[in-house]
Amino acid sequence: MKDIVKVLIVVVLLASIKSHAQEFTGVATYKSKRKVDIKLDSTQVNSEMHQKMMDMLKKQFEKTYILTFNKEESVYKEEESLGAPQPGGMEVVMINTGGADVLYKNTKEERYTNQNDVFGKIFLIKDELKKLDWQFGSETKNIGEYTCYKATITRERPKIVGGISVNGDKDLDEEKEPEMETITITAWYTPQIPVNNGPGNYYGLPGLILEVNDGSETVICSKIVLNPKNEVEITEPKKGKKVTKEEFDKIMEKKMEEMKERYSPRRGKGDGQEIEIRIGG
Template structure:
């Protein structure tokens, strides 16, 4: 198995060095598989107000999911992923909740040279550039495969934590290790990704030749670690509870 992977990566590197395709663009859409928050979780909640909030969140996502379009731009070394801007959001509370839940205000960067990924996020009116290691997630490459459009795809699995399982379908036909929401590091482009009950799927893939496409990565001097960011978030939540 190791020999196969070594041979594959060697072939991929040769492909990247000689291929004329130096820039790619993928349009992703998303859909809900069932409910974002399970009915069991909602029904077990004793607080009526919180139950109503969870139901409102579920309906917000369900009613607005088809409005979202995400774009992944990449060259050989870096990528950026974000949601296309939606107009007239301020007067639609459900839409605003759905955008936040889908990380619609966040921007995700990957750099396969430095092996870093950065998430640009706004929290409590302040901008954070959260940096983490691209190799921090350990993918399990399975033997499962399926055809998505014209691409032969393979399944990979990883876990963000004990409760969050990530399933990715990637294709070696496009040997660029990028994907939605900062997920990547696989032997090919992620065509479909499932995080909790939200599925992101490639709706349109464009590979362009003989074009240099530069992606500006946030300055690493203005970044914080994911551990520091989580600490700030916990402190902020603690202060809110005491108010």
Template structure:
């Protein structure tokens, strides 16, 4: 039996009460669309609108992505749907180096397993699941047929982007290495909207721990929005952690990526010399 919830608003209310005592028997699949605003900084002020549109088209695969969350009351997986570059006809291999890999969360045991591939080597990142300290408010809005409530959390940026890399992050870490420099840890604001009618403490990516499935979450210039939900009772959704790769922690993986990028920078500068 499959219930495509967003298409049956009257039935949602009738199963809502049933969920509260039987959520452990249900499994779900939710599709999320991620959209990021292009930030060109001061450089963008010198560009024409036509040029900005060209860049946005080129970066479309990085600015707009689709993910699938499969979940039950205990576990979830979060996987990106691979897209073909509309211009070149190829997958975005460079952007893939710093993209989120296939992710598994176990919120009961507070464990994270995430598959990452970097320069031809596969890593299996295993670590403790970061617990967000949510502040729940009373503000509400509709997402599809669900009444959702707002919650906020302040989170260290590194906990959300440990698999990513930027040269600005590298410069910050180099400043930290200088004992005379005082660099505070970057914190970001997470804004989430959760649906108590779907009583699973699950959500996309690193976000979880609210009394209802998170249907929308925004951080910096990126928003993840749920576009479809399917709830199953009889047909269980297969939820398995990735298994292939060299075991590593989040911290050590981030250091591995950073060291490789430093090596590339040194090699490039050496060739110029």
């Protein structure tokens, strides 16, 4: 009889542990910063204006994101904030081709859904999560109260990500294929939060990713609330025109060409200065 009781206790404990694992949820706040180093013709932009523009761009790239997650799913989106003021006498057009208004990830099913609002039209991009070949390191560091371990991955991307045009001049080598470069992405993850997830499209490590650096942008976690009192809702976006990643990229290219024509001084903007910066994904 005692043996039966022991077995029943073990079964109840295992069921309790499984139930707890399924209910494990959290909300993580991330902040991003990007290096900005743009060289402009001093005959067109003086040093004071150049510095103001650099300061404004740094502010543009200082964003806050919220990752809501459980063991298998997550929703990652930018926290709304007021835009940075434009430097006097200059209009800066930011075109981000690699972002997402709402990014849903399902790490168990290895798929994602991006919901993007492109100039008032909403698109849904659905695709498989790209497998990331992480290389594990032995280095550790603390981020807040969590011990984090280092992992790296190499990836190719265009050496010149996007372009800059001043006073409507076309980008150099605009018609040529971009030169590629190999970069190293460094992530810091903590096994203390046992979820296979992280900011943006990053995932695939045995613990929540708290920091990612790709050489130009750093995204770091500033706050974590585990199992919050208020119920965490993780909902996959459903609204929007369904397109493939390839179709969406073509739409973005067309929109960028339209924006260039719209803001070109040759279209009636006079002699005003124009800076266009594209940030690719």
